[in-house]
Amino acid sequence: MLILLTNDDGIRAPGLVALYREIRDLGEVHVVAPETVQSASGHGITLDTPLLTQRVTIEETFTGTAVEGRPADCVKLAMAQILPRTPDLVISGLNSGANVGINVIYSGTVAAAIEAAFLGAPAIAASLHLRSDIRTDYAAGAKHARMAIDRVLAAGIKPGEIVSINVPAIAQRAKPAGMKVVRQCTRPWVDTYEERTDPRGRKYYWNSSVFTLGETEDDTDVAALRDGYITITPLQFDLTHHLMLRAWQDREWK
Amino acid sequence: MLILLTNDDGIRAPGLVALYREIRDLGEVHVVAPETVQSASGHGITLDTPLLTQRVTIEETFTGTAVEGRPADCVKLAMAQILPRTPDLVISGLNSGANVGINVIYSGTVAAAIEAAFLGAPAIAASLHLRSDIRTDYAAGAKHARMAIDRVLAAGIKPGEIVSINVPAIAQRAKPAGMKVVRQCTRPWVDTYEERTDPRGRKYYWNSSVFTLGETEDDTDVAALRDGYITITPLQFDLTHHLMLRAWQDREWK
Numbered sequence A, B: 001m002l003i004l005l006t007n008d009d010g011i012r013a014p015g016l017v018a019l020y021r022e023i024r025d026l027g028e029v030h031v032v033a034p035e036t037v038q039s040a041s042g043h044g045i046t047l048d049t050p051l052l053t054q055r056v057t058i059e060e061t062f063t064g065t066a067v068e069g070r071p072a073d074c075v076k077l078a079m080a081q082i083l084p085r086t087p088d089l090v091i092s093g094l095n096s097g098a099n100v101g102i103n104v105i106y107s108g109t110v111a112a113a114i115e116a117a118f119l120g121a122p123a124i125a126a127s128l129h130l131r132s133d134i135r136t137d138y139a140a141g142a143k144h145a146r147m148a149i150d151r152v153l154a155a156g157i158k159p160g161e162i163v164s165i166n167v168p169a170i171a172q173r174a175k176p177a178g179m180k181v182v183r184q185c186t187r188p189w190v191d192t193y194e195e196r197t198d199p200r201g202r203k204y205y206w207n208s209s210v211f212t213l214g215e216t217e218d219d220t221d222v223a224a225l226r227d228g229y230i231t232i233t234p235l236q237f238d239l240t241h242h243l244m245l246r247a248w249q250d251r252e253w254k
Helices: A014-026 A071-082 A101-105 A108-118 A138-155 A221-226 A242-249 B014-026 B071-082 B101-105 B108-118 B138-155 B221-226 B242-249
Strands: A002-006 A028-034 A051-058 A062-067 A089-096 A123-128 A162-167 A178-181 A193-197 A203-207 A229-235 B002-006 B028-034 B051-058 B062-067 B089-096 B123-128 B162-167 B178-181 B193-197 B203-207 B229-235
Touching: A002 A014, A002 A071, A014 A028, A014 A062, A014 A089, A014 A138, A028 A071, A051 A071, A062 A071, A071 A089, A071 A108, A071 B193, A071 B203, A089 A108, A089 A138, A101 B108, A108 A123, A108 A162, A108 A229, A108 B101, A123 A138, A138 A162, A138 A178, A138 A229, A162 A221, A178 B242, A193 B071, A203 B071, A221 A229, A229 B242, A242 B178, A242 B229, B002 B014, B002 B071, B014 B028, B014 B062, B014 B089, B014 B138, B028 B071, B051 B071, B062 B071, B071 B089, B071 B108, B089 B108, B089 B138, B108 B123, B108 B162, B108 B229, B123 B138, B138 B162, B138 B178, B138 B229, B162 B221, B221 B229
Parallel strands: A002 A028, A002 A089, A028 A062, A089 A123, A123 A162, A178 A229, B002 B028, B002 B089, B028 B062, B089 B123, B123 B162, B178 B229
Antiparallel strands: A051 A062, A051 B203, A162 A229, A193 A203, A203 B051, B051 B062, B162 B229, B193 B203
């Protein structure tokens, strides 16, 4: 099996290295990932500047291609240029931080998976929830992600399909509550900004929002992750609002 | 009517200025837009650095807030901090370049509209198709966008709803073929990269893909825009693949 491993935290990120170690026995794993941290980069791509690359060896564990670009650039470049053929699987992660709820639309991790699916591969995004009261353990997180990846492969993920996995923050020696297939929570959060003034009198703003696994319906990714489950959410990239489309097509437009 | 106008090409972009002139009679229009060009920035947001802002006056036409951030940052900051209340309408555009087909997922213009809808406003993205064989006329494009905006308002766009409008490239004194409500085309395109070597021997890559309104089904945004229509596409931000979700929920997961 030919596998592309990428992420949005950069090729040196502990989550990627831990996940590489967990999945390398699955097949031939190529790593093509951003040179620098690209968190919350969304689905941006680079068209007007070149993508600089270099081959790097990380923690004596793998040699991969570092790309000075966005997560989706890495997938595009890998699939168009670097890999010998369309990979049998693309994995993006293990991200530092959950990608549940509306965070899914900001996520570079998810964007990389969506790009891969759109270009014809089966794609999995894997993210680890972080909690300030629990020591982050990427090795354990990657083990749980691998369990979920195995289940997704057994379920039969097809080219063009995307599955997002989120692993709960787990105390040492504890276990996830189980695994749940759940939808994305689309509830808004409340943004807050702190206003300050620079030495020259200009206003600037810090985003001071606190992102918690808060109010939600029972059947969502947010609820399941909060309750300690590994979450599995199938995603898609058709942004058309089909219900509204049909209603509006029934009106007269000239 | 309180209106927020933003874009991804920057607050000085000719498309934004032209659209401002076309919509200012609709109500009280506040402009909050990126300081610099943010094309293909996708739905990125800024969490770890401050958003610098300044008040700028553009072409003696309006005074607005320029934000050193991404399109979605502008919407967040405007709605959380700058505007007196949730706007009655958010308009993003007029973008230099069409946002149809899979481009929708890379688009900063669309990301701004999605962010606004998610935060509880009715949101319209407006984009102008550019063709090398037709002189770009932002004033005419903005007039056509305004026609479409009027139709969308008449149809009754609600808080949380998103409509993407694309205006065809039109030769002087010509007219659009009409207006069509169409779905997003989700066909992949083919990425190509040119490989080069820098003076120090490192490989770098230029994206050399040519984006055309190519092969597509008849009922899509791509087809309608290619045929000279103004396109109207309702969008949504629920990325869950609900069909796959239900199928996978029927399997056993533990």
